[in-house]
Amino acid sequence: MKKFVLAAAAVLFVMPAVQAADDPVATRKAIMQSVAASAGLSGGMMKGEIAYSPAAGKAAIASLNAAALSFGAFFPAGSEAAPGTTASPKIWEDSAGFAAALAKFSAATGAAAQASGKDGPADVDALKAAVGPILASCKSCHEVYRVQK
Incomplete structure (x- = not known):
């Protein structure tokens, strides 16, 4: 039952992206919402605010990986001027840097x-080792390619 609940939660992270597929700005926002949810779950477990579960760690990592593999496809030319976007114009000005x-x-x-294997990171330290570089990547990208509020 526990695995079913975690699998359902992972699907819910990705569902908004599927629903917004015909609108690239809405799609990339939905993908970022799934990233935020996965980062929140991972961060909560790493801080001890949420009980650690290897399956939850695996689900969060899988969601982050799915986002990483799809996110870049939703920045077509012209979408930089879309209302409500926090994507920086630098994405289009420095496309090679954004691709990197x-x-x-x-x-x-x-x-x-x-690293998380079939069952997920074995413990919180393994989760930290796996997710730490992901969160650092998010931070560095946001510093350059997101409009700061």
Whole structure:
């Protein structure tokens, strides 16, 4: 039952992206919401605010990896002027740099997915080792390619 609940939660992280597929700005926002949910779950477990579960760690990492593999496809030319976007114009001005940031995100999530194995990170320290580089990648990308409020 526990695994079913965690699997259902992982699906819920990704569902908004599926629903917004015909709108690239809405899709990338939905993907970022799934990243925020996964980062929140991971961070809560790493801080001891949420009881650690290898399956939950695996679900969070899988969601982050799915986001990393799909996110870059939702920045077509012209979407930088969309209302409500927090994507910086620098994404389109420095497309090679943005592509490198996405590659760093993808590499970090891929390594975490590989390290987490079939059952998820064995303990909180393993989760920290796997997720730490992902969160660092998120932070560095947001510092450059997101409009700061």
